[in-house]
Amino acid sequence: MINQIRIDNFKSLVDFELRLTSFTCLVGLNGAGKSTLLQAMDFISQQMRGELDEWLALRQWDKRDIGSRLTPKQNIDFYVQVEIHDHGLVEWSASFNRHSLRCTSEEVFHDGVRLLKVEDAECWLVNGSDAGLRTRKMDIVFEYQGSILSQLKPKQLGDVLQALREQVVNIRSLDLLSPEFLRQRTRESAGHLGLGGQKLSAYLHEQGSEARQHLLNQLKHVYPQLASIETRSLRSGWKHLDISEQFAGKFLKTPARHTNDGLLRLMAVLSQLSSDEHFLLFDEIENGINPELVEFLVDALVESEHQVMVTTHSPVILNFLEDDVAKKGVIYLYKNAYGATQAIHLFSIPSLAEKLSIMGPGEAFIDTQLTELESEIKTLSQQEGMDAAATER
Template sequence: MIIEFATTSFKSMISFGAENLEEFTCFVGLNGAGKSSILQFLDFTSHLFRGDINKWLTDRRWDASDLHSKIASQSNVSLGVRIKTRSGRDLAWTASFNRTSMICTWEDIEDMASGELLFSLAKGRYSMPLSDVAKFEAKVSFNYQGSILSALKDDVLTPELLEIKSELSSIRSLELLSPHLMRLSHRDTALDIGVGGEKLSPFLYAIKGEARQKLVDLLKKFYPAVVDFKVKQERAGWKKLSLIEEYDGKRVEVDAKHINDGVLRILAILAQSASGNSLLLFDEIENGVNPEVVEKLVDVLRTCGQQVIVTTHSPMILNYLPDDVAKQSVRFVYRSFDGGTRTVPLFEIPKMAEKLRVMGPGEAFVDTSLSLLAEECAANDKAAAKEGDA
């Protein structure tokens, strides 16, 4: 599980850090504060470990210059992610990404408890300990994109390095979900539904047996009339999605092009949340979803067994969180005095903590001017910076 991440010079995140993350995290804030940039940064990190940064940029219709902060002088993107492994180890990966060469020119992986350096890349050489007294070291003699770990074969990596590589490469972003894309037939096999949901049909096609039945049962809790889904493999391997609805004992098949946007979105979210990836990213989770199913959706995401990060503008999302969960999971995103995106736990801000004593999380959110709250947080940052310089 990712428990902390930080970056400098990624888009508006000129000096950003988020600590003590839980299994469910909800970012809130004004438009333009940088909530989407946070999700993009985590997705960027994942693709560093998949070694396909050029394709990632192309898919988003970006180029390398779009990664760089327009308000920072540093050219390289510095980044770090800290994870808690399944065995309980606390590991931190830090790196510097060069936008010209499209590689991490420097990387370290450290055991935070012992201080042991588990992997290092610097000045064109990489190394890792093999035992207490032996170390493997070699010159980089091959081409790669992103992290060098994306190009190293699994059989040469230690279990700790394999786990951090797997954890970070398994992040899945669903920030660009589009009903139009979800309706498309698709020919290839799919390990996920795609950033826009374009691979939903082949992803559902691959779900079989008990996992498929669980997904159908879960979908029926949201939309009782939907009793099944069907993915038909057509000529040349194209896969076409339809839903089976039942009314008064009569079943009808509904082609994907006629399925309601909200139903498609819920189906996509439920399917991906049951897939077992390490971290799921959702932007404006409430978009296109009827208010009456929002509570069920929040419950599913909180209990799906995966780490989930969402952004929202909706106080309803917060209202469906218990107070203790809201205190830990809801984070306010704002632009600080220097223009950079920053975040702070919303209900650790004194005035918000006081409101939470007498209001629900959503009520406290609605009762607050986010513009004034952002100004207050920025002023506190500026005062702290001046004190640090003194």
């Protein structure tokens, strides 16, 4: 699980820090930085995949677009703390150069031992089998993008660095999910849906009939008329998706290009919750979903074995969260006077904490003027600063 991130100089994220839980829900006004945070998580994951130029092209961005306009800095610095099964806490920090699209410096620590250091075109590496015993140094004479960990072979990395790479690679963003993309035919999925869900038909085809049947069984809880989810490979290699429904004993087969938006979005989300990805990112998760189906969706997200981060503008989403989940996982994003995105647990704000004692999370949210929260947050921050200074004295 990703426990904590810090990132500096990525769009509106300047000296930004956030502790994460298994389910994180981002709320805030338009332009506060919710989508930017999802993009930043995807950016961090891409470091372990390499090929940053392809990632930028896919998002239709230039390398200049990802840096912050709020600072003169060129590099994007980030830190990630990961809790890995059987290994414990691992800390990875790096500085990414926007011109070379490469992490020009990196460090990884585990149990106080530095397993990796990259600096000045040199790499110091402690192999997992030799941890604490021998460090190997090598000159970096090959071209790559992102983290050097994206290029090294498993036998060079050892168990901990391999596990770190796998954990970060398996952050998967669907922040551009849209019906237009979901209806597209694709030849292959490479094991994921794509940022917009454009590989849905190929992904479901490659997952096999057992996975499609599992998805069908889940969807029948809210779409009892569903009869089958079928895929087939066309002569040209494109994968075709059909959804069959049963009405009064008759079967109606509908291709994906004519299927309703809400069903396609649920298919995409639920198929990812059954995947091997570790951390899933969804933007404005409620879009296209009938209010009657929101509770089903929220329950699936919160109860998932995956780590999940979503953004929402809907108090309905929050209303289906238990109070303890809301206290830990609902994060309010806002911009300070300099335009940098800031984060605070929504229900740690005194006025919201008081409302939560008598209202549901969604009711407390809708009963609050978000534009008026900043002054309360500022007062809270000043008080915390005074308390910290008093403690130091």
